[in-house]
């Protein structure tokens with residue numbers, strides 16, 4: 531299966547390594563033509579302001595929206611989750627409005643768990659996984675609210691940190707920075723059969 535990782539900035543190599551470990555063939559996506567023939571795409575963590583700007587500069591916003599509209603699986607982790615959100619809060623005023631793909635019906639607040647030094651790892655209970663998942667949070671966003679079609683799959687201290695809406699997934703944390711492959715396996719399952727996989 532061909533899976534893309536948006537490679538404008540951020541932790542794309544780590545996602546690539548995990549996906550390849552699971553047998554996927556991975557393409558780094560930098561241009562709209564790179565999306566051809568892919569079954570799914572991961573938007574990594576990094577800096578959502580920079581990534582959003584590069585996304586516009588490279589003419590990727592509309593092609594990415596079209597890719598998702600075709601029903602392909604798209605998973606945003608941390609900054610990637612911010613880019614998927616319909617509504618982004620906590621953007622410093624000097625950045626103006628932040629570009630978003632406006633795909634997932636949720637409101638996110640940037641850097642809601644604190645500063646870089648406040649990064650932490652936490653065992654999360656995730657719906658559908660039998661044992662807890664080691665989740666790494668780095669200047670992570672919180673998902674403040676979600677629309678009716680969005681399923682909440684995990685919370686940390688009451689705050690939403692993992693959601694699914696059809697073939698779209700968003701996590702506040704970085705599963706690519708651990709050795710636990712279960713969320714990448716879930717993503718590949720969705721990418722294989724986006725319309726067949728139950729959303730819970």
Ligand SMILES: NC(=O)CC[C@H](N)C(=O)O
Nearest residue numbers: 575576577578608609669
């Ligand atoms: N680890 C991350 O992806 C951090 C996200 C970053 N704080 C942002 O708002 O874009």
